[in-house]
Amino acid sequence: MSKPAEINLTPDILVVGGGNAALTAALCAREAGRYVSVLEAAPKPYRGGNSRHTRNFRCMHRGPLGVLTGSYGEDEYFDDLLKVTKGDTDPALAKLAIAASERAYCWMEAHGVRFQPSLSGTLSLSRTNAFFLGGGKALVNAYYAQAEDAGIDLHYNAHVDHLSVSDTRITEVTARLDEVAYRFTPGAVIVASGGFQADTNWLARAWGPAAKNFLIRGTPYNRGVVLKDLLDQGMESVGDPTQCHAVAIDGRAPKFDGGIVTRLDCVPFSVVVNRDAERFYDEGEDIWPKRYAIWGRLVAAQPDQVAYVIIDATSRELFMPSVFPPVEADTIEGLGQQLGLPGAKLRQTIDAFNAACRPGTFHATELDGLATEGLTPPKTNWARPIIEPPFYGYSLRPGVTFTYLGLKVDETARVTGAGGRMDNLWAAGEIMAGSILGQGYLAGFGMTIGTVFGQIAGEEAAAHV
Numbered sequence: 001m002s003k004p005a006e007i008n009l010t011p012d013i014l015v016v017g018g019g020n021a022a023l024t025a026a027l028c029a030r031e032a033g034r035y036v037s038v039l040e041a042a043p044k045p046y047r048g049g050n051s052r053h054t055r056n057f058r059c060m061h062r063g064p065l066g067v068l069t070g071s072y073g074e075d076e077y078f079d080d081l082l083k084v085t086k087g088d089t090d091p092a093l094a095k096l097a098i099a100a101s102e103r104a105y106c107w108m109e110a111h112g113v114r115f116q117p118s119l120s121g122t123l124s125l126s127r128t129n130a131f132f133l134g135g136g137k138a139l140v141n142a143y144y145a146q147a148e149d150a151g152i153d154l155h156y157n158a159h160v161d162h163l164s165v166s167d168t169r170i171t172e173v174t175a176r177l178d179e180v181a182y183r184f185t186p187g188a189v190i191v192a193s194g195g196f197q198a199d200t201n202w203l204a205r206a207w208g209p210a211a212k213n214f215l216i217r218g219t220p221y222n223r224g225v226v227l228k229d230l231l232d233q234g235m236e237s238v239g240d241p242t243q244c245h246a247v248a249i250d251g252r253a254p255k256f257d258g259g260i261v262t263r264l265d266c267v268p269f270s271v272v273v274n275r276d277a278e279r280f281y282d283e284g285e286d287i288w289p290k291r292y293a294i295w296g297r298l299v300a301a302q303p304d305q306v307a308y309v310i311i312d313a314t315s316r317e318l319f320m321p322s323v324f325p326p327v328e329a330d331t332i333e334g335l336g337q338q339l340g341l342p343g344a345k346l347r348q349t350i351d352a353f354n355a356a357c358r359p360g361t362f363h364a365t366e367l368d369g370l371a372t373e374g375l376t377p378p379k380t381n382w383a384r385p386i387i388e389p390p391f392y393g394y395s396l397r398p399g400v401t402f403t404y405l406g407l408k409v410d411e412t413a414r415v416t417g418a419g420g421r422m423d424n425l426w427a428a429g430e431i432m433a434g435s436i437l438g439q440g441y442l443a444g445f446g447m448t449i450g451t452v453f454g455q456i457a458g459e460e461a462a463a464h465v
């Protein structure tokens with residue numbers, strides 16, 4: 001099957017988006033014999049949304065499965081989910097995603113995804129999460145290659161602006177392809193266009209002007225245009241519009257698309273200060289990356305939404321190397337100067353911290369109880385004086401991973417509209433993930449939701465037209 005030369009304005013199924021959920025849905029619908037068009041807002045080199053930044057997906061399995069060791073049962077998976085969402089989850093949809101994740105592994109392999117065993121630093125996930133060989137970029141490339149071979153009509157630079165809702169039907173989809181406007185009248189529509197985190201004006205409505213200083217870890221194309229358009233036309237929403245998942249990343253990361261490499265793992269071995277060179281939280285609260293996610297919010301709450309991590313020579317080799325080298329100086333004052341911090345105040349903060357450290361045994365990989373005494377806030381583990389030059393520093397900024405607001409779907413991935421279940425509209429991936437993940441995050445679950453609901457949406461839409 002070859003790619004149609006002309007733009008088909010009346011495909012059986014129109015898929016909005018070009019990441020994991022969209023491509024999975026498109027492939028499933030095509031395999032069911034339907035004519036499918038995919039509209040991806042990004043230009044070809046940047047195709048694949050946030051999915052191309054991913055590393056793994058979380059998978060249920062009753063016994064060893066491919067690269068996954070041991071077993072990871074449905075109940076344990078569900079319990080893990082409840083712990084992070086604190087119960088803010090739809091149990092039926094969550095259990096559906098979990099149960100189907102086992103089948104998803106095989107489907108992904110059959111569609112060109114190659115897995116690899118966990119490497120050092122991620123061994124704790126070797127039972128629960130299957131890592132993509134070549135990362136999410138290789139995954140989306142494999143799906144695009146399959147989509148081309150299958151005769152799916154792929155369009156890049158294709159921005160969907162509006163879906164016309166009439167009662168319970170989508171009657172028309174308006175899009176710009178290379179800035180030329182087109183009107184599509186497909187039989188069914190699957191929206192898989194992610195969240196709205198790349199629209200910092202929208203983030204600012206929840207976070208105030210502070211949001212302008214947030215960095216976006218993923219694609220600049222997930223601006224929530226389709227989500228807003230559908231919510232404005234009465235589609236039911238799920239998820240807290242004021243919440244986003246944010247982590248602390250290297251402050252020198254680009255505004256968009258910094259991806260996974262901009263994370264910094266040195267916080268537990270450091271002293272973290274704000275712009276005024278004051279500490280504000282227990283850096284040693286728990287093993288990294290367990291506390292990784294809370295630091296985004298902590299930094300967001302500081303003046304100018306910035307913080308600084310300070311370590312000394314003794315900790316330099318204890319964490320994953322950073323993509324950008326740290327700022328380095330032989331004195332604390334010199335480091336403060338290079339980081340733009342008040343040097344005398346930084347000296348005072350570090351001296352107070354050092355004076356509160358107590359002798360004891362340091363263990364980099366476990367909670368060692370090496371805590372400060374009489375310091376506010378305390379550092380409850382890995383508290384060793386910062387005295388060994390050279391001294392190193394990094395700036396930290398909040399890096400937004402995703403937003404929670406989405407479309408409400410049912411177990412067939414069908415969107416719920418003002419007049420009840422929509423007749424020809426399905427949603428998959430981040431745009432409906434709030435239906436399952438009301439708060440918190442379970443590593444690898446985003447790709448599970450996208451794959452499972454992408455499959456469901458593709459199959460259901462194909463059966464409908």
Ligand SMILES: Cc1cc2nc3c(=O)[nH]c(=O)nc-3n(C[C@H](O)[C@H](O)[C@H](O)COP(=O)(O)OP(=O)(O)OC[C@H]3O[C@@H](n4cnc5c(N)ncnc54)[C@H](O)[C@@H]3O)c2cc1C
Nearest residue numbers: 017018019021041049050051055056160429430444446447
């Ligand atoms: C740095 C980083 C690392 C991550 N690591 C992991 C991980 O290891 N495992 C995991 O499970 N999750 C991870 N996540 C979360 C994961 O990326 C998402 O859950 C997942 O990619 C969502 O898939 P999706 O297909 O719904 O959205 P995306 O992959 O983001 O795709 C959305 C697509 O819609 C397109 N689009 C947007 N608006 C329009 C429009 N108006 N018209 C046309 N197209 C449009 C975009 O260009 C994009 O192609 C990570 C996220 C980030 C940022």
